[in-house]
Amino acid sequence: MPDSPQHDRDSFELGGIDGDPPVRSLTFDTDEGTYVAEFDSDDVSPSVAVISVVTKITGQSAADLRPLHHVVDPDALNRIVRHRPSGPSRNERIVEFTYQGLTIQLSSGGVIEVSLPRSGNTG
Numbered sequence: 001m002p003d004s005p006q007h008d009r010d011s012f013e014l015g016g017i018d019g020d021p022p023v024r025s026l027t028f029d030t031d032e033g034t035y036v037a038e039f040d041s042d043d044v045s046p047s048v049a050v051i052s053v054v055t056k057i058t059g060q061s062a063a064d065l066r067p068l069h070h071v072v073d074p075d076a077l078n079r080i081v082r083h084r085p086s087g088p089s090r091n092e093r094i095v096e097f098t099y100q101g102l103t104i105q106l107s108s109g110g111v112i113e114v115s116l117p118r119s120g121n122t123g
Contacts (some may be wrong), residue, residue: 022039022043022044022048022049022052023037023038023039023044023049023052023053023112024037024038024039024040025037025038026053026056032115033115033116033118034113034114034115034116035053035057035112035113035114035116036111036112036113036114037049037053037111037112037114038110038111038112039110039111039112040110041078041081041082041108041110045074045078045082046077046078046081046082046106046112047068047074047077047078049112050068050077050099050104050106050112051065051068053112053114054099054100054102054104054114057102057114058100058102060100065100066099066100068099071097071098071099072095072097072099077095077106080093080095080108081093081095081106081107081108082108092107092108092109093107093108094106094107094108095107101117102114102115102116102117103115
């Protein structure tokens with residue numbers, strides 16, 4: 001595809017909100033059209049990690065983004081993603097929602113996947 005980004009699985013330097021680095025890495029997979037970020041939910045709340053990743057992807061400041069609480073309850077999101085089940089059935093939890101026109105998938109394993117809108121979608 002001639003109009004596709006020139007990077008394949010590029011890594012990006014991430015500065016955090018107010019100087020704290022909320023995510024460890026951010027890569028882009030041109031084949032999937034998906035950004036993948038890793039974060040430690042013991043160090044940063046999942047909702048803050050989402051905002052940080054979206055600002056990097058869109059180039060907007062956090063102040064310019066639609067408030068996350070208009071889309072999802074950040075406290076509930078943090079509780080769901082930070083919850084670590086005990087016992088033999090330690091199922092990973094995944095929460096998916098749309099924010100800023102991006103599909104966000106957040107897992108209890110500390111991974112955020114962000115899918116770009118598909119070409120031709122005008123919504």
